[in-house]
Each structure stands twice: as structure tokens, then as C-alpha cells.
Amino acid sequence: MIRVAFSLARREFVRFIRQPQRVIGAVAQPLLFWLFLGAGLGGSFRPPGMEGVTYLEYFYPGVMVMMMLFASIFSSITIIEDRDAGFLQGVLVAPVSRMAIVLGKVTGGVAIAMVQVVLFTAAAPFLGLSLSLGSLLMLLVGFVLTGMGFAALGFMLAWPMKSTSGFHAIMMVFLMPLWLLSGALFPVTGVPGWLYAVMMANPVHHALNVIRAPFYGPPAEMFASGQYLASLAVTVAWAVACLVVSMARVGRREKGAAVAAA
Amino acid sequence: MIKIDTLTHVYPGSRKLGPRTAIDSLSLHVRDGEFVILSGPNGSGKSTLFRILCGLALPSAGRVAVAGYDLFAQPAKVRQVVGVVFQSPAVDKHLTVGENLRIHADLYGIRDFAARRDEALGWTDLGGRIDHKVDTLSGGLARQVELAKVLMTHPRVLLLDEPTTGLDPASRRMFLAALGRLQKDRGMTVLMTSHVFAEAEEADRVAIMRDGKLLAYDTPAALRELIGTEMVVIQPTDANGLAERLRAEMGLAVRVHGDEIRLEETENGDGLPLLERILQRYRPEILSISIKQPGLEDVFVHVTGKAVPEHAHPVRDLQRTGTL
Numbered sequence: 132m133i134r135v136a137f138s139l140a141r142r143e144f145v146r147f148i149r150q151p152q153r154v155i156g157a158v159a160q161p162l163l164f165w166l167f168l169g170a171g172l173g174g175s176f177r178p179p180g181m182e183g184v185t186y187l188e189y190f191y192p193g194v195m196v197m198m199m200l201f202a203s204i205f206s207s208i209t210i211i212e213d214r215d216a217g218f219l220q221g222v223l224v225a226p227v228s229r230m231a232i233v234l235g236k237v238t239g240g241v242a243i244a245m246v247q248v249v250l251f252t253a254a255a256p257f258l259g260l261s262l263s264l265g266s267l268l269m270l271l272v273g274f275v276l277t278g279m280g281f282a283a284l285g286f287m288l289a290w291p292m293k294s295t296s297g298f299h300a301i302m303m304v305f306l307m308p309l310w311l312l313s314g315a316l317f318p319v320t321g322v323p324g325w326l327y328a329v330m331m332a333n334p335v336h337h338a339l340n341v342i343r344a345p346f347y348g349p350p351a352e353m354f355a356s357g358q359y360l361a362s363l364a365v366t367v368a369w370a371v372a373c374l375v376v377s378m379a380r381v382g383r384r385e386k387g388a389a390v391a392a393a
Numbered sequence: 394m395i396k397i398d399t400l401t402h403v404y405p406g407s408r409k410l411g412p413r414t415a416i417d418s419l420s421l422h423v424r425d426g427e428f429v430i431l432s433g434p435n436g437s438g439k440s441t442l443f444r445i446l447c448g449l450a451l452p453s454a455g456r457v458a459v460a461g462y463d464l465f466a467q468p469a470k471v472r473q474v475v476g477v478v479f480q481s482p483a484v485d486k487h488l489t490v491g492e493n494l495r496i497h498a499d500l501y502g503i504r505d506f507a508a509r510r511d512e513a514l515g516w517t518d519l520g521g522r523i524d525h526k527v528d529t530l531s532g533g534l535a536r537q538v539e540l541a542k543v544l545m546t547h548p549r550v551l552l553l554d555e556p557t558t559g560l561d562p563a564s565r566r567m568f569l570a571a572l573g574r575l576q577k578d579r580g581m582t583v584l585m586t587s588h589v590f591a592e593a594e595e596a597d598r599v600a601i602m603r604d605g606k607l608l609a610y611d612t613p614a615a616l617r618e619l620i621g622t623e624m625v626v627i628q629p630t631d632a633n634g635l636a637e638r639l640r641a642e643m644g645l646a647v648r649v650h651g652d653e654i655r656l657e658e659t660e661n662g663d664g665l666p667l668l669e670r671i672l673q674r675y676r677p678e679i680l681s682i683s684i685k686q687p688g689l690e691d692v693f694v695h696v697t698g699k700a701v702p703e704h705a706h707p708v709r710d711l712q713r714t715g716t717l
Binding site: 134135137138139142145146149216217218220221222223224225226227384385386387388389390 | 401402403404405406412415444447448449450451452453454469472473475477479481482483484485486487488492495496497499500501502542
């Protein structure tokens, strides 16, 4: 199963690398987002209790989550193209476990997103953020976990779709709000009560916590924090749930209508 | 090797449309090592049957056993022994030939990849293009990648869904020649759907279906015997008018197929005198007239009672020159 998943994931990666415009777009877009919003909102960002934090710095993990979210989802929805182009049918009739099909796509998506986000991590020292080796490791673990969850979510949503055009609607009304309400752009402290409830129920908010924490404390401190552990649990549960649903969707075969026994 | 037993598939209806029966209590048995061609007009249920056989759909009722395994209870076992060539390409055209083969080998757990790859490419014309992307290859070569990929796993059963669609006659012939040779060498059981009757002549047996039912299933020779040994085919200016007159004035049993009139049940040797008599009386109304040994296309027309599907026409002329 691992070999199959690895082989399918490598295919995703090779295809990504061979499309330079996709590589540039994927890295440049969040970078511009970060620089423009960071510069523009910097002057007016004065949340209580975060006096020493510039907006550029506050927004930094939020952009990482954005990269993970969109890069992994965009690569896992290529399952729609695979079905359209015919590649998928050949995989489905092969003697491989359905989980390997899901994992191949998801791992490929995570790998692609990781390349971008790890490059982006190189900006940390310029913000005055330093990472110990342990924190860096926890950051990478955070990337992998959130990427798995997002890529599996994309897979799950894309599987029954006939064309990528339907996905744009989902993107705007569902995925974009998930990110907007994650705390990437503004902190949860100081929002109205109803918004606070929505943000706490949003798995992307917990993914953001998992990615933000390593910048502000060593692993020992993170594991002592109830909030971090809760967010970590939500992120893991989210990834597992999306993977299980995806696998069930792949395993389901179209079934003929029942007929009265002759 | 492939045992289909009273298979029925009904597509569930929607709010607007009622349920539709695509396959109706169909039974078909393909013996070990046989090359069977499955044919039928569009909408006859071929594609549905194909989807069920490769395990992508579950039928409403009935059983299918492949290589002794129950297709619905043990799909994983069946997938191990079956190779599938789809009508639409199942290779990633952004990857190279070698990369596509590599993925396929990984999917099927093949260990000695390099040896298998070289063996699989040995019979193809792909030598030297292993590092080329599939979308730079011609249609014929891309099809060869498809077949090479599937045969690399040494399947005992090969399913092909109109594999020669879109190929020019020369590529088509090459593909079929390679397929036929490999089938014999390896003793593979092959079930292939096809609209092209020149292909069916090569098969051990031909199955013809329509409306989800099996209408005929026999060797090409036996199928040809369904209609007389010779037939006279007339292309008149007005098919229905002349057919009426042939019936009334000469007492002949004629059938009209499109713009043709056919006298199918003609004994050997009777064709020529009959042709001369018709020509004498009706010459001005006849564009062409010929005596023909029935081919499988004629059997298909006879059995299904429908004209040959549109897209089979380009090759019809080819086949005709061979059988006249």
C-alpha cells in the first residue's frame, strides 16, 4: 500500500514541477497577499495584549495556513481531471487498496504544499522570530497534519464532482470563509460572541493554532498548554475523519437499481 | 474463464426519467484462452457490461465469475488477474512512457520492473521513445503504450473496450496483429468490444447484443451461416419502389436496409443468374449490383435489424473490398 501511495504521490509531484507557472503562482500569490496586507494593515493593528507584535508577524502563520489550505486542496482536486482524462479508471481497476488511492493523492498534495511553505518559513528570521530545532520539528509536524486534513477535505469534496468549475463555488462560499474565520487575519480575542463560537468550531482555526504555537515557545511549553493540545486533537481528528470519508467514497461502486427476483 | 450468469442491470430512474434496463438477464461464457468479440449497436448495453466486468459498477442482479473468483464478493482477487484497456486513454499524458509504465508496475506490485518493461516494450514500436511524454506520441503509439502497460502485468484475462477507436487503418491492423499474437503466445482469455466487423473475423467467437440481451454467440463461420451462402446486393435509385416491384413482379424475398436491397437467402451459384435477370429488367433503376459472400457485418445487420452504427462506416468500405 505504501509503495502504491508513494508512486501516486510522486506522480503528483512530478506533474507539479513540470508546470512552472503553477509553481510560481503557488508561491507568489500568498507572498503578495502577506506583503500587501501586512504593509497596509500594519498601522491600524493594535489588539490588546499584543503590543510587541507587528501585523506582518501576526499574519505570518496565517499565510502559512493559507498556503497549506489552498495548495493541498488545489492539488487534491486534480482527481477531477484524472477522472476526466481517464487516468483514474486505470487506477481503480488495479489491485490496490482504496486507501492507497486516497493517500497517494493526499500525500502528493501535502508534499507540494510543503515545498512552498517551507520556503516561506525562511522568512522567519527577518521577522525576528527564531525557531529552536524542536520547534521547527513541531512546525513541520503541524504542516503535515494540517495539509493531510485539507488535502483529504479537497479529495472528499472533489470525488463526486464532474468538472472543476463546480469547485469554484465551493471555494468561495466554503473554503475562503473557513480561512477568513480561522484567526489568520484577526485574533479571536475581541470578536463578538457569536463569531467567537463560529471561529472555535472552525477546524482551520485549530490548524492555525498548531502552526502558530512553535514560533512562540519550545515544545515542552506547547505540550503543557491545554489550548495547544485541544487544537492538536481537533487537527488530527479532522484529518482522520476526512481520510475515512474519502476512502468510503472511493470504495463505493455505482450500483444498479434493485429488481424483483425472477 | 469469464462466466456471466443471468446478469441484469437497471439504471435507477430520476424524477424525470423512469428506470432503464441496460442489461437484461444476460448469460455468456468465455472459455479459457478464447478470444471473444462483443458487438452490438450503440445503447445495446455493451459499455454497461464492460463497466461491471472491470468491477467499476455493481449490477442489479446476477453473478459473474472471473478465473473462478466471484467478481462481486472478491473484487480484489479478480483485479489481480485481469488487465483492462479502456476506450479513453488511461495513461497520464503529461508523463513519459517510462514513468507511466513505472506507475503501473507499482500499482500491480511488480518487482523486476526493468525486465518487465523491456519485455512489454519489446513487441511495440516504442523503442527509443521511452523518455518521451505520451502527449507527443501519435494516436497509434499511445494505444501501444496502453496495451504494453496492461500486458506488463501478465494478465490471464484481458478486457478491451473498443481499443481501436480513433486509429487509422494501418495502426488498427498493427494493434490487432500484436494483440492476436500475444493472446496466442500467452494463452490469454480476451473479451473485446468492437463495432468494427473486420476485427471480429479474427475472433474465436462473436457475441452480438441488443437492448441488453444476447442475440447471437458463435464462431464467425457459424454466424455467417445464419444467412445464405451468397447474397445479391442492389443499390437502386429508389430502394422501396424497386423492392416492391421485385416482390410483385419476380416473386423474390427481398429486404431493404437503408438505401440497399438485399436478397440474403440465395443458394451458392444462384446469385449470378439472378443478378443477370434483375439487371435485364431493371437496369435503368440500378446504380450498382453485386454478389457478395456474407460478412459479419451482414450478420450483424441481419441479427440486430438495425443499420450499422454511424461511426463504423469509415471502415465498412475496407472490409467490403476484402470480402467481395
